[in-house]
Amino acid sequence: MNIDDAFRALILSSEAVTALIGDRLYDGQNTIDVRADLPKVIYSLIREDTEQDDDGEVGISRANYQLDAFAPHSTDCDEILKAIHAKLKTHTGTHEGVDFIWITRVTRRHQKPADKKPGANTGPKRVTREYRVIYRDE
Numbered sequence: 364m365n366i367d368d369a370f371r372a373l374i375l376s377s378e379a380v381t382a383l384i385g386d387r388l389y390d391g392q393n394t395i396d397v398r399a400d401l402p403k404v405i406y407s408l409i410r411e412d413t414e415q416d417d418d419g420e421v422g423i424s425r426a427n428y429q430l431d432a433f434a435p436h437s438t439d440c441d442e443i444l445k446a447i448h449a450k451l452k453t454h455t456g457t458h459e460g461v462d463f464i465w466i467t468r469v470t471r472r473h474q475k476p477a478d479k480k481p482g483a484n485t486g487p488k489r490v491t492r493e494y495r496v497i498y499r500d501e
Contacts, residue, residue, distance in 0.1 A: 366426050366498060367408060369461035374406075376458070377450035383443050391429070401487055402434035402443055409493070426496045427469065433487045440490035451494060465497040 364372070371388055374380055380388075384402050389395050391407030410427040430447065432440035451466045470493040 364459040369459040372459045379446040405431045437488040462499040469493040
């Protein structure tokens, strides 16, 4: 299994997460209607590197993921992202064929700024966090 699929499976292995979003955790490479079927989370691989030394690759890689939670209220987004964080911050070891060595949150909380036009803020709210994943393919 590749890192994207393993990262998704790891998050969805949390009962707290699935209680909040079910299986509505989507790869950001796909087109997703952010207004339908709330709440949901979109994960996007924003950077991936392979660690190297003087002799070449050492078998360890780093991936940065952006997680965007969409829900009717920003407090719902925060609750979802707290459940995901609780799972990720405590996990080490192999999951779905990927050895997760270290997972850390890179950013705290980013919320899309409110539109100042009257009636413009009636859609879903979005809160974003970024994670760095150090891993080794098994």
